Amino acid sequence: MEKVKIAILGFGQRGFVYANIIKEYPDEMELVAVCEINPVKKPLIMNLFQIPEDKYFLNDEEFFKQGKLADILVISTMDRDHYRQAMIALDLGYDLLLEKPISIEREEILAIAQKAKELGRRVAIAHVLRYTAFYQKIKELIQSGRLGKVTTISQTEHVGYYHYAHSYVRGNWRKADVSAPMILAKSCHDLDIIRWLVDKKYLSLSSFGSLSYFKEENAPEGAADHCYKCKVECPFNAVEFYSKNPLWMMIFSLEQDPVKVLSDESLSYSRCVYKSDNDVVDHQVVNILFEDDITASFVMTAFSNEIHRSIKVHGSKAELEGDLEKSEIILKPYGKEQEIIDVRQFADDFSYHSGGDRQMLVDFVRNVKKGEKVSGLTDIENAVESHYMALDAEDSRLAGGKLIPSTYLKVLEK
Secondary structure (H helix, E strand, O other), X not given: OOOXXXXXXXXXXXXXXXXXXXXXXXXXXXXXXXXXXXXXXHHHXXXXXXXXXXXXXXXXXXXXXXOOOOOEEEEOOOHHHHHHHHHXXXXXXXXXXXXXXXXXXXXXXXXHHHHHHHHOOOEEEOOHHHHOHHHHHHHHHXXXXXXXXXXXXXXXXXOOHHHHHHHHHOOOOOOOOOOOOHHHHOOHHHHHHHHHHHOOOXXXXXXXXXXXXXXXXXXXXXXXXXHHHOOOOOOOOHHHHHHHOHHHHOOOOOXXXXXXXHOOOOOHHHEOOOOOOOOOOOEEEEEEEEHHHOEEEEEEEOOOOOOEEEEEEEEOOEEEEEEOOOOEEEEEEOOOOOEEEEHHHHOOOOHHHHOHHHHHHHHHHHHHHHOOOOOOOOEHHHOHHHHHHHHHHHHHXXXXXXXXXXXXXXXXXX
């Protein structure tokens, strides 16, 4: 059987994840080309994934000049590059697996969806949570009627203090005007999972949030500008963190010695978390009204010890609560014994977003191979509304929590 050929544009952490999954399915898919702007990564990527010299590119201009090199193009570049690259790729005939967010502009989101429809191309968005056994089981419980009429959903994304410091204080997503607002860059798939579970259109929302802690006024007395020369004991010390977590350092350097790397003061990852140039929020709440009088709340917080997601769903017959990383759901029927559901019985793989990355990629590849829909859980037409939710939430936050009527409904009215 002929394998589906895949190219990856942008080989950061997400690119590595997809490449590793592709490698595990040699009979179904093959990585045939890579485009990555960081030249330091080239020898490692070529060696690990057997990419020939003439199929490795250091900029997207050279990559796109080659025409169509694969059946599927994975776009896992920075947020503000997605629109331009997606539009070029669609014209070249690629089916796309596009990392979130689709774009930071409403008009560009719709333009990609429209072009894909006109050209008959498939575009899947990396809303991987829909593919996890955890959220699929919650969806099944809601649809079965065991909760009765759903009234409220509460979802919390606990980003993790170290992950937030790495990506959103020191890393590529620290400035909204360079990447995207936090609610879009990090949390649009949390809003998407709420929308998927509710299965109703949102009518209005409001949001509050700010960058309240990771700024200079909160720096400990005597804190240095860069961690390698700081005497203050701190949970955010970069040298200590990357020494204990070398795989995280590989995202920005292949050098083995953290002290050597982080002595470079031009490197954003060496900075004190209180003295960086970050401006994205470190906590945000969103309150949403859906059709059928269903309400939902979402909380994103940097202030957690571990990276995990938790959820509560309240219905007229029962409530449930669960934790994605624990793979556990507790169903509490009113007046009856609670039921603890171990989600691990429903899937074999819980790596890479609790198995969601793998299931999404495999589903999309098989979709393309067969030329028909397998499940299409994250097709672009299913992802547009949650992106509008995120953009509306950011507009509300910037307006001090103003109630914003759904801008997505206005699109549907046209």
